[in-house]
Amino acid sequence: MGVIxxxxxxxxxxxxxxxxxxxxxxxxxxxxxxxxxxxxxxxxDQEPVGRMTDVVLNRPSVPVASLKP
Amino acid sequence: xxxxxxxSVLAALSPRDTAISGARAQLAEIxxxxxxxxxxxxxxxxxxxxxxxxxxxxxxYKLHAPDFLGDFAWLTFGRVRTAHLNAVxxxxxxEISVGVILWLMCRLCRVPLMAQPVxxxxxxxxxxxxxxxxxGILAGDTTGVEYLELPKYCTPxxxxxFTLIAVWTIVIFRFRREKHLYVSQWYILAAVLWFPxxxxxxxxxxIMDPARxxxxxxVNWWFAHNVLGLWFTxxxxxxxxYFLPKVIGRPIHSYYLSVLGFWTLALFYNWNGFHHLVGGxxxxxxxxxxxxxxxxxxxxxxxxxxxxxxxxxxHFGKLKHSPTLRFIVFGAIAYTAxxxxxxxxxxxxxxxxxxFTHHTVAHAHWGMYAFFTMxxxxxxxxxxxxITRREWPSEGLISLHFxxxxxxxxxxxxxxxxxxxxxxxxxxxxxxPFLEVVKVTLPYLKIRTVSxxxxxxxxxxxxxxxxxxxxxxxxxxxxxEPMILAGVGTETxxxxx
Numbered sequence: 006m007g008v009i010x011x012x013x014x015x016x017x018x019x020x021x022x023x024x025x026x027x028x029x030x031x032x033x034x035x036x037x038x039x040x041x042x043x044x045x046x047x048x049x050d051q052e053p054v055g056r057m058t059d060v061v062l063n064r065p066s067v068p069v070a071s072l073k074p
Numbered sequence: 075x076x077x078x079x080x081x082s083v084l085a086a087l088s089p090r091d092t093a094i095s096g097a098r099a100q101l102a103e104i105x106x107x108x109x110x111x112x113x114x115x116x117x118x119x120x121x122x123x124x125x126x127x128x129x130x131x132x133x134x135y136k137l138h139a140p141d142f143l144g145d146f147a148w149l150t151f152g153r154v155r156t157a158h159l160n161a162v163x164x165x166x167x168x169e170i171s172v173g174v175i176l177w178l179m180c181r182l183c184r185v186p187l188m189a190q191p192v193x194x195x196x197x198x199x200x201x202x203x204x205x206x207x208x209x210g211i212l213a214g215d216t217t218g219v220e221y222l223e224l225p226k227y228c229t230p231x232x233x234x235x236f237t238l239i240a241v242w243t244i245v246i247f248r249f250r251r252e253k254h255l256y257v258s259q260w261y262i263l264a265a266v267l268w269f270p271x272x273x274x275x276x277x278x279x280x281i282m283d284p285a286r287x288x289x290x291x292x293v294n295w296w297f298a299h300n301v302l303g304l305w306f307t308x309x310x311x312x313x314x315x316y317f318l319p320k321v322i323g324r325p326i327h328s329y330y331l332s333v334l335g336f337w338t339l340a341l342f343y344n345w346n347g348f349h350h351l352v353g354g355x356x357x358x359x360x361x362x363x364x365x366x367x368x369x370x371x372x373x374x375x376x377x378x379x380x381x382x383x384x385x386x387x388x389h390f391g392k393l394k395h396s397p398t399l400r401f402i403v404f405g406a407i408a409y410t411a412x413x414x415x416x417x418x419x420x421x422x423x424x425x426x427x428x429x430f431t432h433h434t435v436a437h438a439h440w441g442m443y444a445f446f447t448m449x450x451x452x453x454x455x456x457x458x459x460x461i462t463r464r465e466w467p468s469e470g471l472i473s474l475h476f477x478x479x480x481x482x483x484x485x486x487x488x489x490x491x492x493x494x495x496x497x498x499x500x501x502x503x504x505x506x507p508f509l510e511v512v513k514v515t516l517p518y519l520k521i522r523t524v525s526x527x528x529x530x531x532x533x534x535x536x537x538x539x540x541x542x543x544x545x546x547x548x549x550x551x552x553x554x555e556p557m558i559l560a561g562v563g564t565e566t567x568x569x570x571x
Contacts, residue, residue, distance in 0.1 A: 040329035046256040059396040
């Protein structure tokens with residue numbers, strides 16, 4: 006039981022410590038700034054904002070780019 | 075000056091010291107690199123889903139026809155229901171999660187999947203371990219601890235396999251070509267760290283060297299609740315936050331809200347499990363803290379719901395064209411609904427009636443199926459054509475899959491939630507004999523079997539579509555490159571029928 010207790014206490018200290026380190030690291034790296042830029046990360050030159058990327062059903066006879074609201 | 079790549083393992087894992095450096099990878103290159111490992115996880119996950127669906131049907135039918143297959147020890151309710159749960163949790167859900175995690179991580183890090191054999195070995199190990207475990211359960215060898223019923227001789231294999239996956243996910247992240255993290259990456263990195271912690275802690279305290287008495291129940295609920303909330307929920311939310319904007323071509327409504335949702339989930343969810351022990355032999359403060367934390371979950375849930383809804387506003391017409399969007403939007407709505415239902419279920423007055431009833435079973439399926447599984451289906455509809463470079467062969471099978479699963483899960487959750495509530499009310503009335511309480515639940519259990527049939531039909535349709543697609547990809551006759559995929563992202567894509 007001694008080893009298990011040691012592991013459990015160790016992990017319950019280590020995990021919050023990792024979370025705090027992640028917060029500190031994210032702040033230092035500027036991860037919480039430039040939210041507009043971060044929101045664009047799923048997009049790139051090949052699949053930019055403004056284009057629907059999954060047209061499988063009821064395919065319209067118009068270009069993908071024109072599928073806007 | 076950096077060390078040569080071969081100088082040490084650590085050096086080989088350094089982005090600065092390897093050939094994989096410099097420019098971001100093209101999407102096609104990333105998809106190609108993921109093909110083998112992700113397909114392996116998806117196919118084995120889908121096989122487990124079909125197997126688990128059959129087991130679920132048998133178990134569900136037995137609830138209102140107890141003599142059904144009663145002469146076969148391997149198919150008694152206690153074994154079949156347990157095998158179903160473990161097949162769909164550790165087979166389907168976990169394996170599809172890993173496939174989605176790997177693909178998403180590579181896409182968002184802008185790097186191809188490196189050293190694919192490591193992931194392939196992890197997938198094989200996971201399936202070998204799970205097969206041994208499920209056979210063990212059907213043979214009557216279970217631990218009897220909910221969500222941890224797999225016999226202890228198979229868990230080290232599963233743990234080793236998942237450790238490989240977690241390490242490799244972090245390695246992909248280490249090699250990233252994009253400095254900024256997207257919110258999906260926060261969720262994924264947290265999930266791959268949380269699960270080994272949850273699993274190993276629960277194994278140590280419940281299986282290897284079991285705690286005594288009521289503590290077992292506390293640890294059991296801590297694990298069972300968190301495996302849903304800190305492993306599958308982050309994977310589901312990571313997928314929604316990626317695919318929703320990606321499909322409609324519009325960034326997420328508020329990035330700040332999405333980050334707030336992540337950190338508040340990380341802060342509050344871990345405490346929630348004990349609310350299932352209302353009325354149990356535990357210190358009042360322990361249950362109360364859990365209830366408070368459960369109610370605080372309103373913050374990440376509402377933040378996420380607002381974000382998803384306002385991202386979709388003005389784009390609902392696109393549901394007509396995208397199977398990914400249909401499943402993902404259904405999953406996102408179900409996340410909000412099931413989470414708020416969970417908050418309500420944690421409150422003492424509600425829990426005193428609803429716990430120990432079918433209401434809890436309905437709630438679990440609301441979260442694990444309506445939210446998580448539907449989201450994973452949506453992710454697979456997006457990923458599979460891109461890694462195989464083939465279109466979905468049948469629109470009819472897609473529609474069949476969507477509508478059978480939507481109707482099936484609604485038919486499961488809504489009546490069973492109400493039936494569970496009536497069951498709870500009846501159980502609290504000392505004048506009602508227990509057999510009458512059982513009779514109260516019978517209509518709802520029969521509806522549950524019908525819903526199970528619908529869900530299974532949907533799974534078969536999906537599996538048939540995937541098989542058809544793969545036959546086109548790897549079979550003797552190779553279809554020409556898909557028109558839709560070739561046209562995705564181009565202004566002039568000819569996408570008429």
